[in-house]
Amino acid sequence: MSTVLSVSGSPSATSRTARLLRHLDDRLVAQGHEVIPLDVRTLPAEALLGADFRHPAIVEATALFERADGLVIGTPVYKAAYSGLLKSLLDLLPQYALVGKTVLPLATGGTTAHVLAIDYALRPVLSSMGAAHIVPGWFTLDKDIAVGDDGTLTVAPGSAEALAQVTDQFSAALGGRTTLLAATG
Numbered sequence: 001m002s003t004v005l006s007v008s009g010s011p012s013a014t015s016r017t018a019r020l021l022r023h024l025d026d027r028l029v030a031q032g033h034e035v036i037p038l039d040v041r042t043l044p045a046e047a048l049l050g051a052d053f054r055h056p057a058i059v060e061a062t063a064l065f066e067r068a069d070g071l072v073i074g075t076p077v078y079k080a081a082y083s084g085l086l087k088s089l090l091d092l093l094p095q096y097a098l099v100g101k102t103v104l105p106l107a108t109g110g111t112t113a114h115v116l117a118i119d120y121a122l123r124p125v126l127s128s129m130g131a132a133h134i135v136p137g138w139f140t141l142d143k144d145i146a147v148g149d150d151g152t153l154t155v156a157p158g159s160a161e162a163l164a165q166v167t168d169q170f171s172a173a174l175g176g177r178t179t180l181l182a183a184t185g
């Protein structure tokens with residue numbers, strides 16, 4: 001079993017990105033992983049904006065990154081890149097906080113003009129932090145994510161299949177890493 005930290009970088013209280021991640025968390029749990037959800041918006045703004053590395057909430061979040069074997073990093077596309085909220089947390093982590101981690105990058109956005117934001121904006125940041133293996137990610141259009149009155153999440157068929165596929169690839173990559181670590185002691 002691997003431990004996955006599932007990080008939503010949306011500042012929105014009704015975030016589609018966060019809902020999508022929590023939906024995928026269930027799939028990862030069903031595959032035997034321990035999943036820890038983290039919504040960056042719940043961390044104290046003064047610590048994030050004031051670069052307060054020693055704030056207990058930031059220390060705790062940093063420890064969650066350390067503990068995780070795998071990370072799901074989800075962000076809304078803002079101004080053709082990832083959210084500033086996500087960056088505010090990444091900036092407080094150690095430079096090589098992602099060394100040895102397997103990472104699944106996900107984005108939601110309003111236009112396919114920015115479908116490559118994961119690759120040209122987010123992936124280089126994750127790579128610079130030492131991520132061992134950044135598996136293929138997926139960009140989901142916001143209009144393809146619907147939340148029913150009862151809170152049920154529905155994703156348009158094409159995106160739902162692609163999300164399931166990248167999640168399963170991430171899960172398999174984590175399994176491989178766990179096996180490798182066990183084999184090499």
Ligand SMILES: Cc1cc2nc3c(=O)[nH]c(=O)nc-3n(C[C@H](O)[C@H](O)[C@H](O)COP(=O)(O)O)c2cc1C
Pocket residue numbers: 010011012014015016017018075076077078079080081108109110111112113114141142
């Ligand atoms: C301030 C702001 C900037 C945005 N910029 C973009 C953008 O550049 N490209 C894009 O595709 N969508 C953009 N969007 C749309 C969001 O990425 C999209 O609605 C996303 O699904 C919102 O996710 P959330 O509900 O998790 O916050 C922007 C939305 C906001 C509020």
